Amino acid sequence: MSPRTEQQFKEIRETRKREIMDTALELFASEGFDVISISKIASRAGISKGLLYNYFDSKEDLIKTIIFSGLDSLTRFADPNKDGVLTREELKYFLEEFFDALKKEPQYWRLYFNLFFQPHVLKLVEKRIAVIVNTYLKMLTDYFSSTGTEDPRTDAIFFGALLDGIGFQFMANPEHFPLEKVKNKLLQMYC
Amino acid sequence: MSPRTEQQFKEIRETRKREIMDTALELFASEGFDVISISKIASRAGISKGLLYNYFDSKEDLIKTIIFSGLDSLTRFADPNKDGVLTREELKYFLEEFFDALKKEPQYWRLYFNLFFQPHVLKLVEKRIAVIVNTYLKMLTDYFSSTGTEDPRTDAIFFGALLDGIGFQFMANPEHFPLEKVKNKLLQMYC
Amino acid sequence: MSPRTEQQFKEIRETRKREIMDTALELFASEGFDVISISKIASRAGISKGLLYNYFDSKEDLIKTIIFSGLDSLTRFADPNKDGVLTREELKYFLEEFFDALKKEPQYWRLYFNLFFQPHVLKLVEKRIAVIVNTYLKMLTDYFSSTGTEDPRTDAIFFGALLDGIGFQFMANPEHFPLEKVKNKLLQMYC
Amino acid sequence: MSPRTEQQFKEIRETRKREIMDTALELFASEGFDVISISKIASRAGISKGLLYNYFDSKEDLIKTIIFSGLDSLTRFADPNKDGVLTREELKYFLEEFFDALKKEPQYWRLYFNLFFQPHVLKLVEKRIAVIVNTYLKMLTDYFSSTGTEDPRTDAIFFGALLDGIGFQFMANPEHFPLEKVKNKLLQMYC
DNA sequence: TATGAATGAGACTTCATTCAT
DNA sequence: TATGAATGAAGTCTCATTCAT
Numbered sequence: 182m183s184p185r186t187e188q189q190f191k192e193i194r195e196t197r198k199r200e201i202m203d204t205a206l207e208l209f210a211s212e213g214f215d216v217i218s219i220s221k222i223a224s225r226a227g228i229s230k231g232l233l234y235n236y237f238d239s240k241e242d243l244i245k246t247i248i249f250s251g252l253d254s255l256t257r258f259a260d261p262n263k264d265g266v267l268t269r270e271e272l273k274y275f276l277e278e279f280f281d282a283l284k285k286e287p288q289y290w291r292l293y294f295n296l297f298f299q300p301h302v303l304k305l306v307e308k309r310i311a312v313i314v315n316t317y318l319k320m321l322t323d324y325f326s327s328t329g330t331e332d333p334r335t336d337a338i339f340f341g342a343l344l345d346g347i348g349f350q351f352m353a354n355p356e357h358f359p360l361e362k363v364k365n366k367l368l369q370m371y372c
Numbered sequence: 373m374s375p376r377t378e379q380q381f382k383e384i385r386e387t388r389k390r391e392i393m394d395t396a397l398e399l400f401a402s403e404g405f406d407v408i409s410i411s412k413i414a415s416r417a418g419i420s421k422g423l424l425y426n427y428f429d430s431k432e433d434l435i436k437t438i439i440f441s442g443l444d445s446l447t448r449f450a451d452p453n454k455d456g457v458l459t460r461e462e463l464k465y466f467l468e469e470f471f472d473a474l475k476k477e478p479q480y481w482r483l484y485f486n487l488f489f490q491p492h493v494l495k496l497v498e499k500r501i502a503v504i505v506n507t508y509l510k511m512l513t514d515y516f517s518s519t520g521t522e523d524p525r526t527d528a529i530f531f532g533a534l535l536d537g538i539g540f541q542f543m544a545n546p547e548h549f550p551l552e553k554v555k556n557k558l559l560q561m562y563c
Numbered sequence: 564m565s566p567r568t569e570q571q572f573k574e575i576r577e578t579r580k581r582e583i584m585d586t587a588l589e590l591f592a593s594e595g596f597d598v599i600s601i602s603k604i605a606s607r608a609g610i611s612k613g614l615l616y617n618y619f620d621s622k623e624d625l626i627k628t629i630i631f632s633g634l635d636s637l638t639r640f641a642d643p644n645k646d647g648v649l650t651r652e653e654l655k656y657f658l659e660e661f662f663d664a665l666k667k668e669p670q671y672w673r674l675y676f677n678l679f680f681q682p683h684v685l686k687l688v689e690k691r692i693a694v695i696v697n698t699y700l701k702m703l704t705d706y707f708s709s710t711g712t713e714d715p716r717t718d719a720i721f722f723g724a725l726l727d728g729i730g731f732q733f734m735a736n737p738e739h740f741p742l743e744k745v746k747n748k749l750l751q752m753y754c
Numbered sequence: 755m756s757p758r759t760e761q762q763f764k765e766i767r768e769t770r771k772r773e774i775m776d777t778a779l780e781l782f783a784s785e786g787f788d789v790i791s792i793s794k795i796a797s798r799a800g801i802s803k804g805l806l807y808n809y810f811d812s813k814e815d816l817i818k819t820i821i822f823s824g825l826d827s828l829t830r831f832a833d834p835n836k837d838g839v840l841t842r843e844e845l846k847y848f849l850e851e852f853f854d855a856l857k858k859e860p861q862y863w864r865l866y867f868n869l870f871f872q873p874h875v876l877k878l879v880e881k882r883i884a885v886i887v888n889t890y891l892k893m894l895t896d897y898f899s900s901t902g903t904e905d906p907r908t909d910a911i912f913f914g915a916l917l918d919g920i921g922f923q924f925m926a927n928p929e930h931f932p933l934e935k936v937k938n939k940l941l942q943m944y945c
Numbered sequence: 946t947a948t949g950a951a952t953g954a955g956a957c958t959t960c961a962t963t964c965a966t
Numbered sequence: 967t968a969t970g971a972a973t974g975a976a977g978t979c980t981c982a983t984t985c986a987t
Contacts, residue, residue, distance in 0.1 A: 190946095213492040215406030218981055229948045231985085240982065298489040300404035349540070375969040376966055384971070409956060420973050425958065572967095595874040597788030600960055611969045613964085622961065680871040682786035731922070757948040758987055766950070791977060802952050807979065 198236050201226050202247050203289075210292035214244060214302045241305060244296070248306050251293045252313065254282060259317060267324040273372040279344075280364040287355035294352040314341070340371070389427050392417050393438050401483035405435060405493045432496060435487070439497050442484045443504065445473060450508060458515040464563040470535075471555040478546035485543040505532070531562065580618050583608050584629050585671075592674035596626060596684045623687060626678070630688050633675045634695065636664060641699060649706040655754045661726075662746040669737035676734040696723070722753070771809050774799050775820050783865035787817060787875045814878055817869070821879050824866045825886065827855060832890060840897040846945040852917075853937040860928035867925040887914070913944065 204226040208217045219240055223230045237243040258278035260267055283290050296302050303310075318337050325333035351358045376384075395417040399408045410431055414421045428434040449469035451458055474481050487493050494501075509528050516524035542549045586608040590599040601622055605612045619625040640660035642649055665672050678684050685692075700719050707715035733740045758766075777799040781790045792813055796803045810816040831851035833840055856863050869875050876883075891910050898906035924931045 211491065212495075213406060213490065215404065216492050219983080220981075230983085231949065232947055234983070235946070295491070299491065300402065300486075301407045304403070375967085376971090378969095380966085381970065388971085410958085411956080421957090422959080422974065423972050426971065429958095431957070593873065594877075595788060595872065597786065598874050601962080602960075612962085613970065614968055616962070617967070677873070681873065682784065682868075683789045686785070757946085758950090760948095762987085763949065770950085792979080793977075803978090804953065804980080805951050808950070811979095813978070 194236075197228075201228070201233060201236055202243070202250065205243055206247050206289070206292050206296075209244065209247075209299075209302070210295040214296070214299050244302060245306060247293075248296060248302070249309070251290075252310075255279060256313065256317070260320060265320065267320045269324075269372055272324065273368065276364060276367055276372070280360050283351060283355075284360050287351075287358075290348075291352050291355040294348045297348075317341075343367070385427070388419070388423075392419070392424060392427055392434070393441065396434055397438050397480070397483050397487075400435065400438070400490075400493070401486040405487070405490050435493060436497060438484075439487060439493070440500070442481075443501075446470060447504065447508070451511060456511065458511045460563055463515065464559060467555060467558055467563070471551050474542060474546075475551050478542075478549075481539075482543050482546040485539045488539075508532075534558070576618075579610075583610070583615060583618055584625070584632065587625055588629050588671070588674050588678075591626065591629075591681075591684070592677040596678070596681050626684060627688055629675075630678060630684070631691070633672075634692075637661060638695065638699070642702060647702065649702045651706075651754055654706065655750065658746060658749055658754070662742050665733060665737075666742050669733075669740075672730075673734050673737040676730045679730075699723075725749070767809070770801070770805075774801070774806060774809055774816070775823065778816055779820050779862070779865050779869075782817065782820070782872075782875070783868040787869070787872050817875055818879060820866075821869060821875070822882070824863075825883075828852060829886065829890070833893060838893065840893045842945055845897065846941060849937060849940055849945070853933050856924060856928075857933050860924075860931075863921075864925050864928040867921045890914075916940070 201222065205217070205222045208222060208225065219230055219233060222243075223233045226233070233243075237246065259275045260271060261274065262271075318341065321337035321340055322333045325336040330336050347363060351360075392413065396408070396413045399413055399416065410424055411421055413434075414424045417424075424434075428437060450466045451462060452465065453462075509532065512528035512531055513524045516527040521527050538554060542551075583604065587599070587604045590604060590607065601612055601615060604625075605615045608615070615625075619628060641657045642653060643656065644653075700723065703719035703722055704715045707718040712718050729745060733742075774795065778790070778795045781795055781798065792806055793803055795816075796806045799806075806816075810819065832848045833844060834847065835844075891914065894910035894913055895906045898909040903909050920936060924933075
């Protein structure tokens with residue numbers, strides 16, 4: 182029985198943290214953030230309340246971590262070189278990865294999108310969301326400008342609305358949503 | 373010195389009840405059912421907590437009353453003669469009145485549709501909603517049968533989904549939603 | 564329609580008051596003083612809450628009035644000439660009337676005795692009850708002294724305990740309690 | 755640093771639970787179930803309101819646990835081999851243990867019997883009480899049948915009534931009740 | 946790292962009592 | 967005399983969070 186290495190401890194921690202987040206997401210999405218207690222999450226995850234607080238500072242911290250973790254997955258592919266400028270190739274790359282993510286874990290994303298329809302949850306994160314949205318909106322607007330369109334801002338908003346709508350439709354029925362067709366349609370429209 | 377008449381009492385009750393429901397709808401929709409306390413509703417409505425319970429048996433009773441009151445407004449125009457059969461004229465009448473209602477009180481309906489996206493709220497009413505939905509679905513299916521379509525049930529579901537979608541889009545932006553155009557489109561499609 | 568005379572008004576008031584007390588006694592005895600609300604008493608009595616407060620100052624006043632009204636019925640026959648002295652004839656008269664009252668309204672007395680087993684109720688009236696009990700205990704002790712018994716105070720207490728016990732047994736089964744036999748036994752023992 | 759062992763937690767729970775039950779019994783008996791608030795019990799027991807709910811699901815659960823815990827103590831000695839049949843030796847054993855229990859903790863049993871005279875309390879437990887009473891009544895009836903008596907059911911009821919009466923008298927004055935004499939009288943009558 | 950006992954603020958709800966009419 | 971709308975205090979219960987072990 183050699184003692185675990187620091188690396189092993191870190192991995193255990195990460196795994197445990199992910200388990201808690203998955204359990205919480207499941208419960209928050211199906212019952213509602215305000216209805217689900219920390220006790221319930223802990224017992225469903227098979228740990229004690231105390232230990233949960235070892236991983237998350239508060240219930241609010243937990244939901245925020247869940248939200249931004251998902252958001253991070255979705256946006257890490259936009260502007261990969263972090264130069265604040267979007268190219269046609271980057272946009273294409275983003276769309277490919279975005280749909281790939283939905284395809285790989287449809288149930289996760291169904292639950293995830295659900296969170297945004299809970300007013301209280303949305304309120305907790307809306308400030309940081311607004312920052313993220315504006316950042317990308319600006320990049321998109323610039324991008325559409327560069328394509329010589331008439332009204333680049335409206336095009337950017339419309340693009341965002343399209344992604345929203347896709348999320349919504351997908352949430353309602355993740356298994357039967359025609360991901361490939363929709364992706365191709367978008368690629369055709371924008372790339 | 374003489375006590376209020378029965379009529380006076382009835383009027384007081386109806387006015388107050390409506391006031392409470394309006395206040396509650398506003399708060400529930402913007403902050404979330406679980407986050408809004410009875411205290412908050414009462415103080416916003418300018419009454420005591422106790423009085424609210426004079427009008428509603430419980431918080432659950434309050435939200436249910438709000439939900440079914442709205443639902444009643446929406447469905448009172450379907451099958452007006454209550455014979456369980458839908459005619460082309462009745463469908464037309466329904467669509468006209470439905471859009472008319474949205475047009476007259478867009479803010480009310482925006483808040484109202486919002487409620488359906490709160491998991492806890494939906495859970496509270498889903499049983500009775502299912503009954504209502506099935507009733508109308510059956511009538512619609514029969515109606516489409518009578519029009520000689522190939523797959524009347526799918527047509528009925530599709531029609532319902534259209535109304536859902538309209539509610540959703542309308543919710544997002546009630547003032548700018550092209551109600552007239554959408555209504556005409558529907559009338560053209562179905563009547 | 565000649566206007567009611569003052570006398571008539573007074574009678575109406577008395578009747579109404581008695582009705583409220585009877586209703587309240589019934590409810591208090593069967594469900595418990597603390598469980599029964601003023602609202603329930605009023606609606607069961609067919610009047611409004613407000614009117615009830617026209618007859619009784621408070622819920623406490625109501626139960627006290629009920630208790631002392633019954634106690635008054637029971638004790639009005641003891642020491643009828645109010646001279647603080649009990650004679651053999653007065654004791655006999657008291658026993659006769661006491662049993663007569665039980666016989667005439669067994670259900671009333673069943674409910675009435677029940678009240679004394681509710682700690683909260685008893686606490687509300689215990690001070691005045693103690694005064695009454697002591698008064699009669701003293702009279703009884705004096706009476707037993709005059710009969711030349713060895714331990715008159717114990718005899719007085721024992722007599723009181725007998726009446727208590729009779730009340731208790733009677734409460735459990737008022738219709739089948741052998742009132743006559745018990746009365747005769749007492750008359751034989753004490754008169 | 756290491757967490758408490760399971761055994762330690764169990765001990766803490768049992769001790770606390772007993773403390774709460776003892777405090778509650780004291781207060782319920784002296785003031786009445788409906789008058790005593792959870793707050794009062796908690797503060798008298800030196801704990802927070804919240805903690806009480808860690809041990810009991812509700813105020814009703816608390817009183818029921820108290821009642822059935824006492825009832826269990828009283829009845830565990832009846833039919834010790836759980837064969838549904840009462841023998842002369844078992845009856846004797848039961849009476850010995852019953853009186854022994856009263857003798858060891860007279861104040862506890864005084865409070866305990868008091869609960870049964872509170873209408874609301876009795877209502878909460880009457881169903882389960884009826885089941886228990888009927889079980890023992892049946893066993894007693896069978897027992898008296900076996901002794902060749904004329905009317906075994908009446909004998910069984912009478913025996914039960916005797917125990918009731920003993921409880922009542924004992925409640926009124928637990929310290930001076932002649933437990934030994936009464937026990938011997940019963941043993942002489944029934945064994 | 947891990948547990949669950951313990952706290953305290955705040956939620957829902959009830960009800961005796963008041964008061965305008 | 968009579969009504970019931972209205973109040974506010976107090977009760978039951980829940981739960982995020984802390985902490986000794």
